[in-house]
Amino acid sequence: MTATLGACILPVFRSSVWFPTDVRADLLDVKEFPVDIAVIGVGHVGLVTAACLAELGHTVVGLDDDAAKIETLHAGGVPFHEPDLLQLVEKVTASGLLRFTTDLADAIADAEIVFVCVGTPPLPGGGPDLRFVERVAVEVAALADHELVLVEKSTVPANTGQRLTQVIAREQTARGTDLTNVHIASNPEFLREGAAVYDTLNPDRIVYGTSSDFARDALRRVYAPLVERTGAPVVETDVNTAELIKHASNAFLATKISFINAVANVCDIVGADVEVVAQGMGMDERIGPKFLQAGLGFGGSCFPKDVDAFLHLSRNVGYDFRLLEEVARINAGQRDVVLSKLRDELWHLTGKTITILGAAFKPGTDDLREAPALHLARALLEEGATVHVYDPVALPGVRRALPDVVTFDDPLQAAAGAHAAVVATDWPEVVKLDLAGLVAALDYPILVDGRNCLDPEAARAAGLRYHGIGRGHLQA
Incomplete structure (x- = not known):
């Protein structure tokens, strides 16, 4: 099927949600297996996708135009930190199911499906x-x-599939090639950095939107072994809807985080405990406890970018989505909450030394994109503070992003001589920190727990002036 170029309209297919038992006869009895797959881009999403699809038994070629990444993979490494990924890549490359190249013609020579995982x-x-x-x-x-099927795996706004159909049609018309041989699909990812391999192999749902029966059937073949293994529900829909499911999901999770952070700020004023408030809220099955953890706010490659992109899309189509504007504003303001707590204790920050414990935007990754710790560090530097940073895996990136900070691979060494410490990432190494040792290392025993991950009573018993986020009943 082809799109009408002038209107740039993709065919719309009836949406459905089904479980393995609903389609066991026509989905799970897969005769054309394995599928030949190319994955374009081997960053966080692409490399995990390639390795996991190979683990399912498909034949996969991973491509990147960054020769250094491919050299790292050929040498037996991975270009970023992600739990369990190195072992999985080693396993599937040794089996011959996954290989890497920088040559696009080589990557797609036999590909039935091409996953686009670029930035x-x-x-x-x-x-x-x-x-x-x-x-x-x-x-x-x-x-x-x-x-073949060209599949959007990168997070893109709704209507991107229509634009890709238009671009491909124009290119192939100009070249005089077949207008029907490239089918567009959207297959958004829902993995969490730090648990990406587990999430990919144990999905809570599989979503894909397709522009043709050919594309739908190809993606059914790709996911048949995963559906059979896990029983994950599948959402089959059109391309626009699949694209929007991804943005709406991330925007809603970001909204939950900003909501509880706004509640935390009220708790600090009235003397309530946001941890207990969140616990009480989460017991309502309509709300649930996940993403109700107050703190420094969200970061990473997804939530900040996807909230902004959803806002941008809404403005372009004429809808004023002011709720998302407030979500972004509250998130940015959480860094000011921490700065305010530090100023309350230290009067001014010029000439002070502040230790930031944790730099990555979350535990389990070395990803520093939109990391709250880096935003906080920049603000502290602008106010004339000296900044010490500890992180178990992300220090090389910290040194590249912020050459003016002093980095340490030991948290107590990072705290030595500092006037205050801020917990910015709840790494296990930080959660289990020797609090008495922290008191001994700091010049002033001041701690701002930006992730509410430490026991306030234990911190106070150790001699720390403890400040959490939204824990007004424990005002120091």
């Missing part, structure tokens, strides 16, 4: 930069000499 960084106006997605589509269309 979509934010533009100054808030929308995502989709030029890398477009470039992949153009290059694949130029090289495709057989029927």
Whole structure:
């Protein structure tokens, strides 16, 4: 099936949600297996996707135009920290199911499905930069000499599939090639950094939107072994809806985080405990306890970018989504909450030394994109403070991003001589920190727990002036 170029309309298929038992006869009895797959981009999403699809038994080629990444993979390493990923990559490359290349023609030579996992960084106006997605589509269309499915795995706004259909049609018309051999699909990922391998192999749902029966059937073949193994429900829909499911999911989770942070700020004023408030809220099955952890706010490659991108999309289609504007504003303001607590204790920050415990935006990853710790460090530097940073895995990135901070691979060494410490990432190494040792290391025994991950009573018993987020009943 092809799109109407002028209107740029993708075919719409009836949406459905089903479980393995609903379609066991036509889905799980897969005769055309394994599927030949190419994954374009071997960053956090692409490499995990490639390794996990190979683990399911498919034949996968991973491609990246960053030769250093491919050299690292050929040498038996991985280019970033992600639990269990190195062992999985070693296993599936040794089995011959996964290999890597920098040559696109080689990668897609036999591919039935091409997953696009390239970056979509934010533009100054808030929308995502989709030029890398477009470039992949153009290059694949130029090289495709057989029927294949081009799948958006990168997080993209709704209507991206329509644009890709338009771009491919124009390119292939210009080249005089087959207008029907590239099918567009959207298959958003819902993995968490720090648990990406587990989430991919144990999904709570599988979502894909397709533009043709050919694309739908191909993705059914890809996920048949995972559905059989896990019993995960599957949402089959059109491309626009699948794209929007991803953005709406991340925006809602970000909203929960900003909501509880706003509640935490009220708790500090009235003398309540946000941890107990969140616990009481979470017992309501309509709300649930997840993502009700007050703190420094969200960071990473997904939530900040996806909230901004959803806002940008809404403005472009004429809808004023002010709720998301407030979500982003509250999140940015959480760093000021910590700065205010530090000023309350230290009067001013010029000439003070502040230790930041944890730099990555969450435990289990070395990802520093939009990490609250880095925003806090920059603000402290601007106020004339000396900043010490500890993190168990992310220090190389910290040194590249902030050469003016002093980095340490031991938390107590980072605290030595500092006037206050701030917990920015709840790494196990931080949660289990020797509090008496922290008191001995600090010049002033001041601690701001930006993740509410330490026991306030234990901290006070050790001699610390403890400040949490939204724990007004424990005002120091």
